[in-house]
Amino acid sequence: MPPIKDVACPQCGARVPWTPASKFRPFCSERCKLIDLGAWASESYRIPLAQPAESDELPGAPPGDPPPSGRRGD
Numbered sequence: 001m002p003p004i005k006d007v008a009c010p011q012c013g014a015r016v017p018w019t020p021a022s023k024f025r026p027f028c029s030e031r032c033k034l035i036d037l038g039a040w041a042s043e044s045y046r047i048p049l050a051q052p053a054e055s056d057e058l059p060g061a062p063p064g065d066p067p068p069s070g071r072r073g074d
């Protein structure tokens, strides 16, 4: 078995084993990942579209959806 490589979490410096089990690698946890992504996003990616969650009642489909055609009487 090859030795497990580990990396330092970019956020807190904790050792993170580089294995598929470490879901958030190179971060040690989801928390560190979110912190880092958040910092990166706010620094480099200024998203001007800060739209409020106003229309969260989007209908999945328009109510007047026609039934699928192709119904033929036998």
Ligand SMILES: [Zn+2]
Pocket (backbone or CB within 6 Å): 009, 010, 011, 012, 013, 014, 027, 028, 029, 032
């Ligand atoms: Zn960390």
